[in-house]
Structures are given as structure tokens and as C-alpha cells.
Amino acid sequence: MEIANENEKIEFELRLQAIYQKYGYDFRNYARASLKRRIRYRLSQSNFKTISEMQHKLLNDSKFFATLLSDLTINVTEMFRDPSFFKALREIVIPELKKQPFIKVWHAGCSSGEEVYSTAILLKEEGLHNTSLIYATDTDDVVLNKAKSGIFAIDRMKDYTLNYRKAGGLASFADYYTALYDNVIMDNSLKKNIVFSNHNLVTDGVFGEMDMILCRNVFIYFNRDLQDRVFRLFSESLRPGGFLCLGTKETIRSSSFSDDFENVADHERIYGKIA
Ligand SMILES: C[S@@+](CC[C@H](N)C(=O)[O-])C[C@H]1O[C@@H](n2cnc3c(N)ncnc32)[C@H](O)[C@@H]1O
Numbered sequence: 363m364e365i366a367n368e369n370e371k372i373e374f375e376l377r378l379q380a381i382y383q384k385y386g387y388d389f390r391n392y393a394r395a396s397l398k399r400r401i402r403y404r405l406s407q408s409n410f411k412t413i414s415e416m417q418h419k420l421l422n423d424s425k426f427f428a429t430l431l432s433d434l435t436i437n438v439t440e441m442f443r444d445p446s447f448f449k450a451l452r453e454i455v456i457p458e459l460k461k462q463p464f465i466k467v468w469h470a471g472c473s474s475g476e477e478v479y480s481t482a483i484l485l486k487e488e489g490l491h492n493t494s495l496i497y498a499t500d501t502d503d504v505v506l507n508k509a510k511s512g513i514f515a516i517d518r519m520k521d522y523t524l525n526y527r528k529a530g531g532l533a534s535f536a537d538y539y540t541a542l543y544d545n546v547i548m549d550n551s552l553k554k555n556i557v558f559s560n561h562n563l564v565t566d567g568v569f570g571e572m573d574m575i576l577c578r579n580v581f582i583y584f585n586r587d588l589q590d591r592v593f594r595l596f597s598e599s600l601r602p603g604g605f606l607c608l609g610t611k612e613t614i615r616s617s618s619f620s621d622d623f624e625n626v627a628d629h630e631r632i633y634g635k636i637a
Contacts, residue, residue, distance in 0.1 A: 370413070373414050374413060378397075387431060388562075389434060392583050392585065400433045404430050431502060432502055435505075438579075440476050440522065441476040441477070441479065441518075442522060443477060443480075448484060449530045451607070452484060459573060464494070467494060469577075470499055472498040472506075474508040475505075477576070478556060478558075495557065501563070501564075511547075513542070513548075522535065523535040563592045568595060572604055573604050575605070575606050576607040577612075582611055600635040603637060607631070609630065610631060623636060
């Protein structure tokens with residue numbers, strides 16, 4: 363199980379190379395500690411003792427790969443996650459977006475969509491629902507399908523209601539969903555202007571002329587080179603004056619693209635693209 367010695371390190375790198383060649387998912391520039399933790403977890407859940415024992419299944423069983431992919435991509439998320447971030451969006455960014463005739467928002471690394479529905483609610487409450495389009499992308503189809511369904515566990519709603527209130531929500535959070543046994547289904551009107559699609563930040567291209575890009579809790583899994591590549595992608599995808607929202611855990615300030623952006627809400631790591 364330990365990936366401590368030199369041979370195991372080599373095997374680990376070879377597996378990442380194999381995943382890339384076979385499935386086109388490029389984890390070679392993901393931060394190592396987190397990847398190793400996730401692979402150890404998958405080993406502990408299967409009958410393999412070492413990563414090399416796992417190789418045959420990995421390359422020949424696409425279902426096993428799909429499971430490993432979900433392990434590697436870490437999909438933890440919630441509605442109105444970090445409420446102060448959504449409050450800053452409402453108070454600082456939305457007034458600027460209201461000046462545009464139409465706005466395009468990109469949620470990159472949207473996971474199962476909780477964050478996307480939160481933004482849709484915010485846009486609706488701010489009167490931007492009919493003049494906005496949200497592109498919600500992730501590299502993991504399992505979570506994307508969940509996002510598309512708009513179905514979430516009912517037992518999370520208490521926490522989400524609290525987040526919504528702290529984020530400055532204007533209505534009753536329960537107005538946005540219908541209970542369905544142990545789940546809730548999000549209001550159809552919210553889905554109307556969301557386009558969910560598979561997009562890999564490592565290998566896929568630019569989304570043109572975005573007014574706002576949200577990419578929170580994703581960069582932490584990338585190494586410095588990959589972070590720079592993705593910052594370039596975002597810089598090229600945003601119109602001048604557009605907003606890049608990273609959330610509290612990530613910063614653009616240590617990247618080569620720092621000079622392309624000014625601070626808009628420092629603590630929430632919301633940046634404006636310099637014209
Ligand atoms: C921890 S979740 C963050 C979800 C949401 N943004 C939030 O903050 O609550 C990280 C997401 O990034 C996605 N991800 C990881 N690597 C990616 C890549 N190369 N391209 C697109 N999405 C990626 C994962 O599949 C996962 O759903």
C-alpha cells in the first residue's frame with residue numbers, strides 16, 4: 363500500500379501516463395499528495411495491494427476507471443458554499459454585471475452543480491435571469507449527470523438554507539425546490555438558462571467572451587505549471603472588465619498572469635480582468 367520507495371514512485375508516474383494514453387485524462391500535472399491519497403483510497407476499497415496490481419483492471423475495465431476518475435477528481439461541494447463569497451458577488455459584482463445587456467457566466471469544475479444552482483438563484487433574485495446564460499462544466503460525467511438532474515439530498519437543505527441566508531438571500535430557500543421523498547428537485551425555471559457540458563481544463567479550449575468565470579476549489583489540485591495553463595485559458599476566455607472568481611483558497615497572485623487582473627474583492631479572491 364505504501365507508495366514510499368523509488369520503484370513505487372516510478373509506477374505511480376507510469377500509471378498517470380497510462381491513464382492519459384488510454385483515456386485522455388491528464389493528471390500528470392496534478393498535485394501529487396492529493397492524487398496519492400486518492401489512489402491509496404481506491405486500493406483500500408478493492409482487492410489490490412499495489413498500484414501495479416491494479417494496472418490490468420485500470421486499462422481494461424472502463425467502469426473501474428470511471429470509479430477511479432471520480433476518486434481522483436474530488437467532488438465535494440455545497441450550495442452557497444462560503445456564503446460571504448456569494449454575498450460579495452451580490453453586493454460588488456452583480457451591480458457591474460447589470461450594466462451589460464446580456465451576461466455569460468462560466469462555472470468551471472462545477473461538480474454536481476450545487477454551486478451553479480446557487481448562482482442561478484442569485485441571478486434570478488437580481489433580475490438577471492432572462493439576460494444571462496450559465497455554462498457549467500466539469501471533466502467528470504458522473505457528477506455532471508447529477509448536476510443536470512438537479513436532484514439533491516433533502517437532508518442537506520437545512521445547512522443550505524443557512525448558507526443562503528448568510529449569503530444575503532432575499533426569499534425563502536424552499537421556494538426554489540420541491541421535496542421528493544428523500545430528495546429535492548430544483549425548480550425547472552433555474553435550469554432554463556444553464557448549459558451543462560463536459561470540459562477538461564487541462565486539454566480543452568477557450569470559452570469565448572465570458573463576463574464572469576467561477577472556478578473555486580479546483581486549482582488546489584493542480585501543480586504550478588498546470589495552474590498557469592488554466593489561468594491563461596481563463597484570461598483568454600474573459601472579456602476585458604470581466605470577473606474571475608477563485609474563492610478563498612486560491613489566488614492568481616503567485617501565477618504568471620497576476621498582472622492581467624486587479625483585485626475586486628480581495629478576501630473572496632474575486633479579480634477583474636484589466637482591459
Ligand atoms: C472540489 S470540486 C469543486 C466544486 C465547486 N467548484 C465548489 O467549489 O464547490 C472540484 C471539481 O473540479 C473538477 N475537476 C478536476 N479536474 C478538472 C479538470 N481538469 N477540468 C475540469 N474540471 C475538473 C472535479 O471533477 C470536481 O468536480
